[in-house]
Amino acid sequence: MNKIPFEYGSIAENEYFIDRIEDRKDLKTFLGGGINVMLISPRRWGKSSLVKAAMEELKQEQKDVRVCYLDAFKIFSEEEFYNKFASAVLQGVSSTTEKRWADIVKFIQSISPSLTINNDPVNAVEVNLNFKPLKESAEEILNLPEKIAKAKGIHVIVCIDEFQQLANLPDWKRLEGTMRSVWQGQHSTTYCLYGSKRHMMMDIFGNSKNPFYRFGQMMALKKIAKEYWKPFIHDSFYNHGKTISDDMIERICNTVQCHSWYMQQFCFLIWTRTATEVTEEIYQSQLTKLLDTNTDMFITDIDGMPASQIAFLRAVCMGETHFNAQQVVAEYGLGAPRTITKNKKTLVERDFIEKSGDGFKMVDPVFELWFKREYCNILPQ
Numbered sequence: 001m002n003k004i005p006f007e008y009g010s011i012a013e014n015e016y017f018i019d020r021i022e023d024r025k026d027l028k029t030f031l032g033g034g035i036n037v038m039l040i041s042p043r044r045w046g047k048s049s050l051v052k053a054a055m056e057e058l059k060q061e062q063k064d065v066r067v068c069y070l071d072a073f074k075i076f077s078e079e080e081f082y083n084k085f086a087s088a089v090l091q092g093v094s095s096t097t098e099k100r101w102a103d104i105v106k107f108i109q110s111i112s113p114s115l116t117i118n119n120d121p122v123n124a125v126e127v128n129l130n131f132k133p134l135k136e137s138a139e140e141i142l143n144l145p146e147k148i149a150k151a152k153g154i155h156v157i158v159c160i161d162e163f164q165q166l167a168n169l170p171d172w173k174r175l176e177g178t179m180r181s182v183w184q185g186q187h188s189t190t191y192c193l194y195g196s197k198r199h200m201m202m203d204i205f206g207n208s209k210n211p212f213y214r215f216g217q218m219m220a221l222k223k224i225a226k227e228y229w230k231p232f233i234h235d236s237f238y239n240h241g242k243t244i245s246d247d248m249i250e251r252i253c254n255t256v257q258c259h260s261w262y263m264q265q266f267c268f269l270i271w272t273r274t275a276t277e278v279t280e281e282i283y284q285s286q287l288t289k290l291l292d293t294n295t296d297m298f299i300t301d302i303d304g305m306p307a308s309q310i311a312f313l314r315a316v317c318m319g320e321t322h323f324n325a326q327q328v329v330a331e332y333g334l335g336a337p338r339t340i341t342k343n344k345k346t347l348v349e350r351d352f353i354e355k356s357g358d359g360f361k362m363v364d365p366v367f368e369l370w371f372k373r374e375y376c377n378i379l380p381q
Contacts, residue, residue: 005236006271008264020050026219027054027192031157032062036183036191036216038205042351042363043196044261045221051159051192064154068092068145073162078169082141089145093156142182149188156189163193164200176204180211191216199349223258226250233267237278242271244278255287255380257365266290287380291370298370308335310375312343313352313362317372321359
């Protein structure tokens with residue numbers, strides 16, 4: 001199979017993983033040294049790929065390290081969280097199916113004698129604890145990685161992706177307090193909690209009134225710099241007998257603002273359309289395709305959004321900064337001052353916009369291009 005040198009929609013590994021040298025080093029230093037990490041950045045910036053790459057390196061450097069991965073994005077109940085947490089821990093600490101079975105017998109059955117076990121074709125063990133999360137049993141499950149770590153003489157690192165989703169559970173405040181009280185007493189287990197809803201993550205970890213305040217080291221992920229993207233793109237085309245000019249690479253970087261997901265996606269589209277050399281026609285057609293490909297996702301993002309918030313996004317896209325000015329309010333239909341203030345707060349919390357100088361800017365560069373095309377009649381260049 002002729003492998004395309006650009007990849008998106010899955011965790012980037014090996015030759016697809018770009019830079020993040022300092023971020024990888026920091027993650028390994030903190031987590032390898034027993035310091036919990038809370039990693040925050042907008043969605044599709046490469047958090048999951050970064051964590052996976054750093055942890056794979058750390059496992060090679062520190063042979064006693066075991067890493068457990070849990071995605072909280074589709075967890076809808078506290079019971080489901082405990083099941084997936086226990087499954088992830090067992091998956092991470094045991095190298096073979098046989099050892100996982102032994103660990104279940106040794107560490108899980110005492111907590112839930114009536115558990116059921118699903119063993120899928122790729123040797124992943126998933127447990128169903130069949131218990132109502134009472135305080136005692138919940139604490140035992142949350143202490144499972146520490147219990148195993150001490151018994152085996154290993155260092156367990158638990159990585160939970162989209163951690164902020166747990167805050168949507170009905171009894172989150174109690175769960176939050178229980179997690180913090182159990183986890184803060186562990187010495188052989190370290191946690192990497194990362195998410196893309198920045199406002200929610202900052203409230204969980206940066207609000208002094210909440211249990212997870214100062215739980216560990218906060219890290220805000222930055223974009224991969226243009227200087228790393230340029231040689232990667234050039235070599236990816238050149239090594240497959242295709243050419244792309246430096247000016248075109250610069251243009252790609254500027255168009256999607258070095259956003260990891262869109263850089264890979266846009267280059268993927270251009271690469272597949274290019275026989276020998278990237279032309280202006282190819283660039284323009286694939287830019288249109290980039291917007292069209294993401295249209296369904298963007299429509300879902302703004303589904304149900306009030307007209308006044310759409311109007312506020314239009315004003316941001318058009319470079320307005322004085323949102324309460326009479327002329328701006330009238331031109332875009334922004335509504336009353338109270339509505340403007342509320343919409344501004346909501347759109348920041350939902351990660352549509354962020355503060356930039358005296359005004360605001362859109363967080364997602366391709367959503368901005370799409371929104372300008374659909375709502376401002378401005379075609380991308």
